[in-house]
Amino acid sequence: MSAHRISEFAVHLVSIPARETHSHGSGDVSRINSVLLQLTTDTGLTGWGEASPWPVFTGTAEASAAALHIHIRPHVIGADPVQVEPAMNRIECILRGHPEAKCAVETALLDLAGQIAGLSIAEMVGGRQRETVPLSFSVANRDFARDRHLIESLWEDGVRLYKLKAGFDQHHFDLMRLESLRKLYGDEIDLRVDYNQGLPAYDAIRRIRDLEQFRPTFVEQPVKREEWAALAEITRAVDTPIMADESVFNPEEAFRAATDRIADIFSLKINKAGGIRRCLEVAAIAKSAGIEVYGGCMFETSIAHAAGAHLMAALPAIDLGCEFYMSSYYAEIDLADFAFPAKGGFVHVPGAPGLGIRPDPDKLAFHRSDLLT
């Protein structure tokens, strides 16, 4: 037991406009609607965490805020922040689902525990295997000329990994963008494709085979979350590795997905799994089945990005990189007290004790939504 007890539990609903609308097979997104959790101890420490849901994917920010504010708060006030697993077990027993809210609590507890121990979160969950992770940017604009322009500047920044969001327009639009980028940048560009469930299952194999000539590194979630048999069939049929994102949230789903071999790669997201340690469980299942993992994210601020970066640092292998680009290249502002360290084409894992990043109070106040006040 430590000498610290959690005495305050503050929930901040935030809404940050994006620089450009991003389109996906499951719809358009123009804002980051997120929930920041601030835990304070009776010894004066502050820990931060983030729930960042996407309504067509996981849930809503309003539901996460209510889950935290009404249901989880009584089980965290008075708790010892170092006792992370006991606290998360208590919450698991009283609240089904809501992985984003649970992710926020776990991150804030680990932030506090890390500050108390003098260790970064990556070190609290296993150790730092690496200090940097290659950064992937998602190309998701209906106006491809704008995306090409943006890629030019990101290329100058050192970004070499690009994931084309696909399936929100005609098939030939997706082929044209892939062909154009492969011609412009040759083999130096690492191209990936994410359909966000946007392909009709009956025609998915033919359309993916069409784009294999442009050598995508992987194709992500071509069909709907529930279409497991179709996803397994696609994975068997095409040469390009298939990634499951929407189909695999947590360790239980990862186990079934690995058993049925519905994909070659799982996208890890702390907001899908319910936190960093649940993602490590997904990664362990994947490793035992010969399935690769990848660092995905939701529409989130640099608080969740930093938590995701600690997960990436602690994983045994992360060859395909991560996509924590939102606060640097998508949001109009970065909420953090210093810019999230995505530079030179890499995410740099924060090194300070705990999470290593926190919101700037003025920026948080300005972008706070008053739904809960």
Ligand SMILES: [Mg+2]
């Ligand atoms: Mg995805």
